[in-house]
Amino acid sequence: MSGRRRIGKSFLLRALAEAAGGLYVSAVAEEGVVAARRRLAAEIARYAGIGPEMMGEASWESLLSTAIELTAQRRGVFVIDELPYWMAHSPELPGLLQLLYDESQAGKGTAGGRVIVCGSAMSVMNELLSGTKALRGRAAIDLRLHPFDLATMARHWGIGDPATALRVHAILGGAPGYHNLASVDPPQTIDELDMWAPATVLDPRQALFSGSEAEYLLREDPKFTGSALHYAIINAVANGATSPVKIGGLLEQPRSSLTRPVDALTGAGYLRYDTDPLWERRPVITVADPIIRFHNLITVPQRDLVETGQSAEAWQRSRATFVARILGPHFEACARDWLRAQADPALRGNAGLVSATVVNDRKGQAKHEIDVVALDKRSGRAEISLIGEAKATVTRRSVADLDRLDRLKRLLAEHGHDTSSAVLALFAMEGFQEDLVGTARRRGDVLLVDLSALLGSGDPVVVPGAS
Incomplete structure (x- = not known):
């Protein structure tokens, strides 16, 4: 399972593990390999009802085998959430899962085991089942979670006014996790939206601030951390560069040098790359995530006002841009x-x-x-x-x-x-x-x-x- 942050993966997987009598464990960013193994051992011990000291200093292979065996005995499921965090220091994990799977198929290991691996780093998750990677051909389901559509988002937020719901969806998209980050109640009218936007996505003190969130989403994927070129490409696309030629023109880069970074951003879910169905050689590249688009088109140009506490003024100055370059294209996409x-x-x-x-x-x-x-x-x-x-x-x-x-x-x-x-x-x-x-x-x-x-x-x- 894969999907961007705030999409609800962990919520669903915890509920699934609980309902199925399974074992859920989430990897932690920047956690060392020893601490990661000890925490997995503690979760296994809790699940088995034994003291954590009985697990000892077990290897990854032993821990994975034990977790799969225990959950198989209860007809449950073993869930590893945010696997890419562990792979950063233990790249052998997919290979070990392959080994255990192949042994099970050959009748040498635990039969009936079920494992779900999940992650937000889309470039890492996309490669797990590709080419010659260890898990290729061994996954029963490859599930990618997508944000809520307009109608579902409106119900989730409890916004009854269609015009207001459309604008919130155009700003944030349909990631359900944003609802709990908002510091104020959802807007119910356009007038309330004009107060809600400066108090949330344009307020640097808030968790929902578009600048912090856009940086957080991009930093989630190890391929793009600290990459000025990738950030520049996203900004160029947000500002209307819909083809490699136009992106290259804005960045003063040859088109050939942008092929790989654009492909990487597309595969990771930050850009959407379509071709015109009637003109197959006409690419159409757009920013896939609404809040990243909002950050580049609204927050960045008004940064001075936003950072000096004048978010309401920043929003008012951005209204024309919001309607023409965010609301209009978003309405077309919703249609x-x-x-x-x-x-x-x-x-x-x-x-x-x-x-x-x-x-x-x-x-x-x-x-x-x-x-x-x-x-x-x-x-x-x-x-x-x-x-x-x-x-x-x-x-x-x-x-x-x-x-x-x-x-x-x-x-x-x-x-x-x-x-x-x-x-x-x-x-x-x-x-x-x-x-x-x-x-x-x-x-x-x-x-x-x-x-x-x-x-x-x-x-x-x-x-x-x-x-």
């Missing part, structure tokens, strides 16, 4: 997530992919961004089942937005894609004008989704084919 996981599958048709794309207007010599597209691509030609736009603006969407989608549909058809059965979708933070709703219902090929529907507290305003 795509909703279509993938929560919407009626019929809205996606035969589409196997939901993404964003661009389409060229050959006559106008222009590129048009499409926020949401659902398609199935074969032999260079795509069958497109949905074309959509997601707008996090304060104005209600109008018939003009639908006209633009019609134009995009025609442009896609001119490029040879099948749009004959495509649904036109509008996702709006502030809802829709009445004439647009009426037109959508008469046409029968339009989907209108407001913020309440994205949060699961309501149905789409208009569904294709409904009267």
Whole structure:
């Protein structure tokens, strides 16, 4: 099991071990090998109901074998949380687990043992089962925990107002552990959010301060500790560099020198690397974690105000940036997530992919961004089942937005894609004008989704084919 900090891994694993009558042990950062073995021995002794002195100064192999044997006898599970901390001083641990597994399979060791290893250092966890690593081919499950989606986060925080929930999700993402770090109650209105943000993510005295949290998350992975280049790449992406060429331009580095660090950041979950489904050679790189994005776009530019206790002023000065560069893109991502996981599958048709794309207007010599597209691509030609736009603006969407989608549909058809059965979708933070709703219902090929529907507290305003 793997996943970034604050995602709830330890909470789930402790509960699992307790429910299954298992043994849970968590490694500790910067703990020496002798202290680590003694602490594991103490946990094993407690689990077995014996005195810790009876374990003696056992080796790693002996300790692991004993833990697996004891939990197997009780049909429990042996959980090692934050394994990368132990691997820092004892890199042989995966090999020892391999040895014990292979002996069990050959009938020489404990039968029926179940082991879960977990960690937050994604680069380390990703490599455990790769290539020629010891545990490759020996894991029954490789589980990566992801943050809560918008609707689940709103329920977890108890935020009833959709607009406020969207903004909190755009700032923090869906990591459930942030709820307990907040020093004030969750905001329930936009006005309360304007007080909540300066008192939490923009207050250096608070555990939820974005600067401390971003540094903490990046420091978690040993590959990136103290690496100025990795931090600079993340900052460049947060500021709009969405391709290796653009990153290299901002950092004045050749593209070739950035391939490995960008791949490492992507594999560790700090960056997201997508390719445009209609233009496979067009990479789209974004910052994966909202709080790191918030830190780079809001906290860093306002550092002087933040560090001198003027967080409220820093937030007010950052409002335009927040809306344009954080809230807008986040709303688009939430619309795509909703279509993938929560919407009626019929809205996606035969589409196997939901993404964003661009389409060229050959006559106008222009590129048009499409926020949401659902398609199935074969032999260079795509069958497109949905074309959509997601707008996090304060104005209600109008018939003009639908006209633009019609134009995009025609442009896609001119490029040879099948749009004959495509649904036109509008996702709006502030809802829709009445004439647009009426037109959508008469046409029968339009989907209108407001913020309440994205949060699961309501149905789409208009569904294709409904009267």
